[in-house]
């Protein structure tokens with residue numbers, strides 16, 4: 001999760017037609033270090049507002065539990081106890097960590113929630129970054145290993161085996177928050193909504209009967225332009241890209257999605273967009289697919305039922321899973 005900073009909205013919503021109908025309510029707040037937009041359709045003002053306030057509140061609550069930037073959050077306490085003892089955490093933290101470990105395993109470690117020491121070393125939150133010395137990258141890399149984190153769902157405890165290890169849920173927490181916000185909206189009587197936590201988007205129902213939500217995929221090299229767009233209902237879509245937080249040094253782009261195998265920014269992709277039944281899954285898999293690159297990334301997502309992907313490789317070529325062929329609107333194919 002990211003501290004306050006400059007954030008570009010990487011996926012934006014394409015309004016159907018020129019004007020939106022009057023029963024569409026939309027609100028934006030800055031949470032989890034990014035822009036969160038909730039759109040609710042088909043409800044009166046008061047009901048829509050009450051539901052949206054509850055959903056934003058749920059995201060704010062989860063941010064407090066899962067943030068990397070506080071010592072009292074579950075994550076802060078887990079990291080402070082690394083190499084020393086296990087820590088009792090909330091059910092939400094257990095749920096996110098268990099899913100993170102499942103994706104670590106399934107992706108062969110391309111996704112790794114113990115990426116913290118490398119994230120801190122590269123420090124993409126800070127301006128005027130430089131490339132860390134090789135020895136420091138190596139030292140941090142030896143601390144990154146999801147197999148050295150134990151999660152006990154029964155006791156609700158988490159333990160990091162080595163001192164200096166750090167959990168960072170930046171690649172999965174926003175997706176989880178989008179799921180929980182959508183669930184909060186549903187409990188408040190909403191049956192049609194779109195929750196966008198930056199590039200992690202959850203569609204609840206359809207926009208209107210017979211009309212799916214329309215979501216654009218940011219073009220990784222043309223700010224403000226779309227690569228293509230997707231129609232989704234009761235599904236999630238997440239995009240991970242190298243264009244959101246990065247610096248350029250000697251003509252090389254250094255960005256915030258790191259390959260645990262090298263300790264450096266993953267170089268195989270420009271962006272990875274994943275469609276999945278839940279946002280926790282689309283978020284984690286978009287990060288994993290980005291790191292793995294087009295061939296292995298497409299292979300990974302296809303091993304999950306109901307999951308599809310669009311991956312832009314390092315040369316700008318677009319790869320899509322067979323299930324999405326011809327379904328990305330506006331994509332030259």
Ligand code: ADP
Nearest residue numbers: 001110111112113115170171240256257258287
């Ligand atoms: P964004 O945060 O831009 O939406 P991602 O969902 O891909 O993009 O998450 C990137 C964030 O995940 C990084 O800022 C960092 O906190 C964390 N991260 C970086 N590399 C990895 C990795 N290989 N596995 C898991 N998390 C990662």
Ligand code: MG
Nearest residue numbers: 171283284287
């Ligand atoms: Mg992600």
